[in-house]
Amino acid sequence: MEHPRRRYSDRIFDALPGYLTVQDRNFRIVAANESFRTNFGNFEDRYCYQVYKQRPERCEDCPVARTFHDGQQHHSEELVTTLEGRQVSVLVYTTPILGDNGEVAEVIEMSTDVTEMKGLHKQLHDSRQKYRQLFEDVPCFISIQDRDLNIVDANRMHRETFGVGYGRKCYEVYKHRTTECMPCTVKQTFSDGLTHSHEEVVTSQTGEAINVLVHTAPVRSENGEIESVIEMSANITEVRQLQDKLASVGMLIGTISHGIKGLLNGLDGGIYLINSGLKKDDRPRIDKGWDIALRNVQRIRSMVMDILYYAKDREPNWEEISAGDLARDICNLITERAKKMQIDLLCVVEGDGRLECDPQMIRSLLVNLVENSLDACRIDSEKPAHQVKVELTELPETVQFVVTDNGIGMDQETRGKVFSLFFSSKGAGGTGLGLFISNKIAQAHGGRILVESEEKKGSRFLVELPRRRPDLAHAEENTT
Amino acid sequence: MADMKKILVVDDEPDMVEWLTTFFQDNGYGTSFAYDGFSGFEKVKSEKPDLITLDISMEKESGIKMYRKLHEDKETSKIPVVMLTGVSADFKRFISTRSQVPPPQAYFEKPVDRDELLKKVRELIG
Numbered sequence: 001m002e003h004p005r006r007r008y009s010d011r012i013f014d015a016l017p018g019y020l021t022v023q024d025r026n027f028r029i030v031a032a033n034e035s036f037r038t039n040f041g042n043f044e045d046r047y048c049y050q051v052y053k054q055r056p057e058r059c060e061d062c063p064v065a066r067t068f069h070d071g072q073q074h075h076s077e078e079l080v081t082t083l084e085g086r087q088v089s090v091l092v093y094t095t096p097i098l099g100d101n102g103e104v105a106e107v108i109e110m111s112t113d114v115t116e117m118k119g120l121h122k123q124l125h126d127s128r129q130k131y132r133q134l135f136e137d138v139p140c141f142i143s144i145q146d147r148d149l150n151i152v153d154a155n156r157m158h159r160e161t162f163g164v165g166y167g168r169k170c171y172e173v174y175k176h177r178t179t180e181c182m183p184c185t186v187k188q189t190f191s192d193g194l195t196h197s198h199e200e201v202v203t204s205q206t207g208e209a210i211n212v213l214v215h216t217a218p219v220r221s222e223n224g225e226i227e228s229v230i231e232m233s234a235n236i237t238e239v240r241q242l243q244d245k246l247a248s249v250g251m252l253i254g255t256i257s258h259g260i261k262g263l264l265n266g267l268d269g270g271i272y273l274i275n276s277g278l279k280k281d282d283r284p285r286i287d288k289g290w291d292i293a294l295r296n297v298q299r300i301r302s303m304v305m306d307i308l309y310y311a312k313d314r315e316p317n318w319e320e321i322s323a324g325d326l327a328r329d330i331c332n333l334i335t336e337r338a339k340k341m342q343i344d345l346l347c348v349v350e351g352d353g354r355l356e357c358d359p360q361m362i363r364s365l366l367v368n369l370v371e372n373s374l375d376a377c378r379i380d381s382e383k384p385a386h387q388v389k390v391e392l393t394e395l396p397e398t399v400q401f402v403v404t405d406n407g408i409g410m411d412q413e414t415r416g417k418v419f420s421l422f423f424s425s426k427g428a429g430g431t432g433l434g435l436f437i438s439n440k441i442a443q444a445h446g447g448r449i450l451v452e453s454e455e456k457k458g459s460r461f462l463v464e465l466p467r468r469r470p471d472l473a474h475a476e477e478n479t480t
Numbered sequence: 481m482a483d484m485k486k487i488l489v490v491d492d493e494p495d496m497v498e499w500l501t502t503f504f505q506d507n508g509y510g511t512s513f514a515y516d517g518f519s520g521f522e523k524v525k526s527e528k529p530d531l532i533t534l535d536i537s538m539e540k541e542s543g544i545k546m547y548r549k550l551h552e553d554k555e556t557s558k559i560p561v562v563m564l565t566g567v568s569a570d571f572k573r574f575i576s577t578r579s580q581v582p583p584p585q586a587y588f589e590k591p592v593d594r595d596e597l598l599k600k601v602r603e604l605i606g
Contacts, residue, residue, distance in 0.1 A: 264590075265590040265591040265592060266493075269495055269496060272502075272594065276506060292498065292499065379492055381515050408540075
């Protein structure tokens with residue numbers, strides 16, 4: 001007759017969930033619960049590795065062997081195969097059964113089926129991976145910020161554009177500032193829990209200005225507290241550039257009509273003087289009228305050239321010419337006009353140095369500078385005599401054209417804005433295109449224009465151009 | 481000739497000064513001129529013209545500044561001013577400051593209609 005208590009423990013053993021086996025030192029299964037028997041069949045005279053893994057010999061890393069070895073509990077994760085051939089992921093725990101002398105006589109191995117949990121785990125992992133990938137690859141700048149505006153996470157586009165900024169302040173990374181921006185939409189989102197948006201200009205790690213449309217949204221913890229704020233910024237630089245271009249076209253139309261009004265006014269005045277001069281047979285008055293009319297016709301011509309140049313950004317049409325001839329041509333072209341305005345035009349041009357350039361572009365640049373100088377003298381009523389000087393200096397690598405006048409000069413503010421588009425100090429007489437375009441021409445030739453000027457004293461414009469077409473000079477440097 | 485009315489033309493564009501003064505002289509007015517607001521105001525004080533034509537955009541001292549100075553000075557505040565400008569935005573800016581000064585007696589946008597200008601001048605000073 002069996003001991004009732006023994007029967008009870010057998011029943012518990014059988015009823016335990018998971019697969020329970022008792023193994024001897026040779027990994028032979030000496031006992032197993034019902035769940036094991038159901039799933040893996042008869043165990044008698046069979047070895048653990050045969051039953052679980054259909055192997056001819058024991059596994060290399062065996063938790064049962066480790067327990068036999070050190071008498072401690074061990075665990076591992078295994079993949080086993082049931083009688084039906086179904087693969088089951090199990091978490092294995094082993095524990096020793098001590099003999100009368102305290103030695104490890106047998107080992108209990110308990111394996112829990114975690115296949116479903118593993119599946120869920122994988123799903124969770126895949127889903128996280130997917131969200132991470134989305135976060136990483138989305139084509140806008142994303143950062144996650146804490147309450148102190150420290151960046152705690154950022155996506156790839158953000159890292160590539162602004163550098164790795166983990167732990168750094170948002171305003172340092174985005175704007176290279178030392179203090180936070182006012183207002184700060186991240187802080188607003190922290191305080192009201194709402195999404196906010198605004199437009200911003202930020203600076204990349206290479207110094208490039210980027211227009212962004214920023215959206216902020218709260219990231220809440222399980223209990224609903226805002227633990228961080230996600231800031232998403234879309235790059236809208238191209239949209240802004242397009243808008244600026246459209247605005248500048250609008251401004252160009254405004255400035256042209258304003259310029260035309262001024263020129264019409266001048267022409268009208270000239271015609272009045274001619275007509276009334278003819279009626280009165282007043283020769284000096286007729287001459288004055290002609291001068292005014294001619295000057296305004298000349299201005300219309302320059303304005304149209306400027307507009308054409310502005311409308312179409314063209315590449316220089318390179319030709320090798322004599323810098324001296326070009327400077328002398330311009331002096332000859334202007335001499336008559338200067339004489340009529342009683343302005344002394346001095347041409348200090350020697351030599352015949354070669355210059356690779358677009359002659360038409362450089363000619364209009366220089367004519368523009370000389371005409372500006374004549375204008376600056378014409379409207380100066382304070383000096384008894386005026387002079388405009390055109391000089392050419394030839395250096396080994398560059399040529400320098402210098403136009404100097406003793407006209408009205410410019411104050412610091414005007415000097416600072418002199419190359420800005422649509423900036424003109426000439427009132428109704430200017431479009432604000434001339435010097436902007438001259439500067440662009442110099443830059444297109446790899447050169448520059450330097451300005452020195454003093455109010456009431458006069459101005460000096462220095463145009464420095466490389467003798468050789470810049471990309472060719474560069475290519476030659478590389479080959480030597 | 482003693483009662484010939486005098487017009488001061490203030491404009492930084494010499495061509496404009498040339499034809500406006502000639503035009504006013506042809507129509508029986510005495511003229512003088514200035515190329516900026518600063519010397520324009522000096523001439524008003526010394527010559528006491530009957531009317532001033534004033535350009536708004538001038539390099540050295542704008543017409544707006546001169547107009548304010550004219551109105552701050554009792555001696556000159558009653559002289560009629562006709563503003564001439566090519567920039568309508570300038571005039572809008574001027575008008576937006578009207579809380580400080582009254583609007584000018586007349587305003588003409590360039591290109592100026594000579595007949596209209598003469599009509600207005602005759603209306604103001606005869």
